[in-house]
Amino acid sequence: MSTEALAPTPTEGARARRLTEWVFRIRELGIVVALLILVAVTAVLEPRFIEADSLRTLAVNASIFAILAAGQTLVIITRNIDLSVGSVVGLSAFMAGDLLSGNGLPIPVVFVLGIGLGAACGLLNGVLTTWGQVPALVVTLGTLYAYRGLAFLWTDGRQVNAETLPDGFLRIGTGSVLGVPVLVIVALVVVLVVGQWLRDYRAGRELYAIGSNPDGARLAGVRSDRRVLTAFVLSGALAGLGGVLFTARFATVDATAGTGYELTVIAAAVVGGVAIFGGTGSVYGAALGALLLGTITSSLIVLRVEAFWQQAAIGALLLLAIAFDRLVGMRIDAALRRRSARRAG
Amino acid sequence: MQADATAPTTPGRAGVNGEPPAWRSLAGRWEVLLVVLLVLTAIAGQAISPEFLTADSFTTGSLDISEIALMALALTLVVVAAEIDLSVASVLALSSAMMAALWNGGLPLELIMPVCLMAGGLCGAFNGLLVTRLGLPSLAVTIGTLALFRGLAYVVIGDESVTDFPATWTERAFGNFAGTFVPNAIVLFAVLAVAFGVLLHATPFGRSVYAIGASEEAAYFSGLRVKRIKLILFVLSGVVAALAGIVITLRNSTAAANVGMGFELTAVTAVLLGGVSIFGGRGTIAGVILALLLLGGIQKALSLSESISSYWIQIVTGALLVGSVLVPNLARRASEARRRRSSHHHPEEGPPS
Numbered sequence: 001m002s003t004e005a006l007a008p009t010p011t012e013g014a015r016a017r018r019l020t021e022w023v024f025r026i027r028e029l030g031i032v033v034a035l036l037i038l039v040a041v042t043a044v045l046e047p048r049f050i051e052a053d054s055l056r057t058l059a060v061n062a063s064i065f066a067i068l069a070a071g072q073t074l075v076i077i078t079r080n081i082d083l084s085v086g087s088v089v090g091l092s093a094f095m096a097g098d099l100l101s102g103n104g105l106p107i108p109v110v111f112v113l114g115i116g117l118g119a120a121c122g123l124l125n126g127v128l129t130t131w132g133q134v135p136a137l138v139v140t141l142g143t144l145y146a147y148r149g150l151a152f153l154w155t156d157g158r159q160v161n162a163e164t165l166p167d168g169f170l171r172i173g174t175g176s177v178l179g180v181p182v183l184v185i186v187a188l189v190v191v192l193v194v195g196q197w198l199r200d201y202r203a204g205r206e207l208y209a210i211g212s213n214p215d216g217a218r219l220a221g222v223r224s225d226r227r228v229l230t231a232f233v234l235s236g237a238l239a240g241l242g243g244v245l246f247t248a249r250f251a252t253v254d255a256t257a258g259t260g261y262e263l264t265v266i267a268a269a270v271v272g273g274v275a276i277f278g279g280t281g282s283v284y285g286a287a288l289g290a291l292l293l294g295t296i297t298s299s300l301i302v303l304r305v306e307a308f309w310q311q312a313a314i315g316a317l318l319l320l321a322i323a324f325d326r327l328v329g330m331r332i333d334a335a336l337r338r339r340s341a342r343r344a345g
Numbered sequence: 346m347q348a349d350a351t352a353p354t355t356p357g358r359a360g361v362n363g364e365p366p367a368w369r370s371l372a373g374r375w376e377v378l379l380v381v382l383l384v385l386t387a388i389a390g391q392a393i394s395p396e397f398l399t400a401d402s403f404t405t406g407s408l409d410i411s412e413i414a415l416m417a418l419a420l421t422l423v424v425v426a427a428e429i430d431l432s433v434a435s436v437l438a439l440s441s442a443m444m445a446a447l448w449n450g451g452l453p454l455e456l457i458m459p460v461c462l463m464a465g466g467l468c469g470a471f472n473g474l475l476v477t478r479l480g481l482p483s484l485a486v487t488i489g490t491l492a493l494f495r496g497l498a499y500v501v502i503g504d505e506s507v508t509d510f511p512a513t514w515t516e517r518a519f520g521n522f523a524g525t526f527v528p529n530a531i532v533l534f535a536v537l538a539v540a541f542g543v544l545l546h547a548t549p550f551g552r553s554v555y556a557i558g559a560s561e562e563a564a565y566f567s568g569l570r571v572k573r574i575k576l577i578l579f580v581l582s583g584v585v586a587a588l589a590g591i592v593i594t595l596r597n598s599t600a601a602a603n604v605g606m607g608f609e610l611t612a613v614t615a616v617l618l619g620g621v622s623i624f625g626g627r628g629t630i631a632g633v634i635l636a637l638l639l640l641g642g643i644q645k646a647l648s649l650s651e652s653i654s655s656y657w658i659q660i661v662t663g664a665l666l667v668g669s670v671l672v673p674n675l676a677r678r679a680s681e682a683r684r685r686r687s688s689h690h691h692p693e694e695g696p697p698s
Contacts, residue, residue: 081484083610134670135623137484141610142666149659156654260607263488276485308503308602312496318489322481 019335027273027325031288035295042299049302056181062294063187064089064242064249068261069268069286070194071238074231076269077198079211079278080129080136082232085239085265087147088121089258092243094151097160097253100169107169111244118240119233121147126232130225144262148255155255162251173248183245187287190238195283207231211278267314268293271321280325293317375620375669379635382665386639390646393653397646400526406645408519408596411530412437412589413608414637417615418534418541419585421633423483423578424616425545427558427625428476430579431487433586434608435494436468438601440590442498445507445600454514461587468494469583473576491609498602506601510594518595530592537585542630554578558625614662615640618669639665 043050068085075082092114099105099113121143128139162170172182198204209217210224218224247253266276272289274281296317297310390397416433423430440461447457468490475486522532545551556564557571565571594600619636621628640662647655 128667128671132667132671133674134667137623138617138670139667141614141617142663144610144663145614145659145666146663149656149661149663152656152659153654263491266488267492270485270488276482306500306503308499309496311492312500315489315491315493315496318492319475319486322485322489323475323479326479326481 019332027328028282028285028288031272031285031292035288035292038292038295038299042302046302049299052179056176058295058298059184059291060181060249061298062291063181063183064245065261065265065268065290065294066187066287067190067238067245068242068265069272069290070191070283071235072265072269073274073281073283073286074194074198074207075136075235076266076274076276077207077211077278077281078228078231079214080228080231081140081266081276082122082125082235083137083140083262084121084125084143084147085235085242086258086261087144087151088118088236088239089243089246089261090151090255091121091147091154092117092240093246093253093257094155094160094255096244096247097165100166101160101164104166107166107172110169111241114244115237115240118243119237121240122233122236123229125236126229129232130228148259151255159252159254160247165247165251169248170251173245173251183249186245190241191283191287194234194238195287198283203227203230208279211280264293265290267318271318273321273325275325276322375673376629376632376635379619379632379639383635383639383642386642386646390642390649393646394649396649402645402649404521404526404528406641407531408528409644410637410641411528411534411596412593412605413611413615414534415537415589415592416586416608416612417633417637418537418630419578419582420612420616421619421621421628421630422541422545422554423582424621424623425558425625425628426554426575426578427561428483428575428578429487429613430472430483430582431609431613432468432472432490432494433582433612434605435491435498436465436583436586437590437593437605437608438498438603439468439494439501440465440587441594441600441604442501442602444591444594445502445505448507448510448600454511458591461591462584465583465585465587465590466580467583468587469580470576472583473579476579477572477575495602502600502602504602506599508599510598510600515595515598518592530596533592538630538634545630550574555626558627560626611640614666618666620669
């Protein structure tokens with residue numbers, strides 16, 4: 001947030017920051033409330049919706065999207081965008097399936113390779129964006145096609161099936177520890193680690209600085225290119241992880257795995273309060289956004305609303321979220337302006 | 346996405362200061378490079394299959410991308426004005442779904458088609474009002490309406506498909522123009538291409554679109570009605586997308602809600618590959634037409650080839666898209682470095698006036 005410019009003294013700055021911090025928390029709280037209302041209404045109409053099994057499925061379905069949304073948040077906060085995540089998921093998902101069924105590699109090695117492949121894809125995106133000075137939208141639209149094309153060339157019409165995958169691997173996708181699904185645990189760990197890094201660490205804070213004011217950040221000594229590159233590599237690596245988890249969860253993988261995920265992931269982040277032009281939002285918000293989108297889909301199914309309304313509902317929710325953010329943003333700007341005017345006068 | 350980084354990205358397309366020789370400014374034009382790439386594609390395509398440079402292959406190849414081509418025309422104006430419309434393929438699907446529903450309801454096609462076009466216009470107006478009145482970023486708005494309009498298409502006809510459209514109309518959409526090898530859909534595209542070309546390049550409206558794309562604030566302060574012009578562009582984009590929906594429905598004589606999934610990205614790709622800057626203010630209709638020819642040509646060449654997998658189209662498309670911005674960037678940097686070195690040697694020359 002560009003509150004610094006409006007607040008000349010340190011105490012002013014601190015107070016303005018408290019205000020924006022508070023709004024951040026309210027924003028995340030808003031999604032939680034929306035989630036609770038949705039779950040409550042659905043539960044009243046169909047009590048089975050809040051049975052443990054049903055809630056578990058809900059969380060599992062949102063896990064992979066939450067992981068991808070965490071990565072996407074890092075990129076969007078720097079005023080960039082990563083449209084290639086769906087293709088990276090496809091590439092990494094098929095590689096994981098292929099390596100496990102063909103060569104019988106140990107499972108941890110496959111995870112490392114999947115994450116590494118994703119990181120390499122992200123590195124290419126980042127290098128083209130920073131060093132090549134090509135807009136991120138153009139770069140990742142291009143690599144969305146290129147990575148998907150590679151996946152098609154690699155699979156050559158083949159498919160990986162559950163029978164050829166080791167049981168230990170499939171248990172990651174379907175099993176649980178102490179009643180909590182493994183996928184959910186992985187997603188929680190990822191979201192917490194990335195979320196705290198973005199919130200509290202210098203490198204994470206600098207992503208916000210780059211996104212709110214690129215020139216200002218550079219003048220303040222932020223190594224923008226390096227930070228943006230890091231954001232892209234992390235987004236790619238998380239998409240790679242998402243791909244391996246995709247295979248563990250769905251067990252049947254072909255070259256089309258993850259097609260169209262990019263827009264759902266961006267929608268999740270934006271619903272979660274990540275502004276599309278950078279500088280605002282949190283990983284937690286984005287993860288909650290992913291959970292909310294998933295819950296809407298499930299509750300519409302449970303309520304036997306025609307499945308066809310799902311997509312329309314998600315679109316409407318996204319529009320509501322950005323309109324809401326816009327209105328709140330205008331209010332905050334006005335409040336900050338009033339405050340600094342009072343000080344000055 | 347800030348404006349200062351945009352200015353240097355496409356110097357080859359706009360000419361470099363310091364008066365380069367005429368041949369270099371011509372060769373530096375993106376459209377000329379696209380023509381060279383087209384010729385190379387033609388040579389490679391002919392080497393792949395002697396069928397490539399035939400009337401028949403033009404007919405089938407051009408039909409395959411005719412809807413994307415239509416949408417790319419209106420999208421060009423939107424992108425030149427520094428906005429984007431990702432909802433076009435969903436408007437296409439909604440238009441197709443409405444055709445089916447109204448046809449099942451017993452209305453004549455002559456009445457259905459204007460209704461679909463109007464619905465497309467309304468979709469565009471919805472996008473445009475959210476962008477101009479609420480001041481929301483068009484990227485986020487149209488990702489939202491991408492889901493919303495596609496969802497509405499499913500609400501309208503579910504997962505049914507309707508195939509009993511009258512043969513007179515489906516033949517019109519599929520057939521060729523007056524005994525030539527040019528499909529009617531491409532004739533429609535050509536007419537619209539001329540219309541949009543004139544609108545963008547030869548009218549005050551077109552000049553204001555460039556002005557808005559170059560600097561919205563400057564355009565506003567010089568008295569342009571920025572919001573209204575942007576709203577018109579979104580409406581145009583919606584109407585043309587609905588038209589593309591009519592064409593694809595009649596051409597395949599099938600209406601379904603899942604038609605044209607992902608077309609929005611191909612249309613955006615064609616626009617950007619055609620030399621339109623994603624930051625607005627730059628680009629020509631001619632460039633976009635050349636890019637469409639190039640994409641269609643490569644696709645056709647790969648589909649004719651028996652040894653090369655047609656999946657290469659995606660890799661080539663991606664590489665061309667990134668390369669179209671990357672190569673001019675690198676060329677500019679190299680020439681700047683050269684200029685810096687030479688001005689070092691001759692400090693008395695001073696900066697070019």
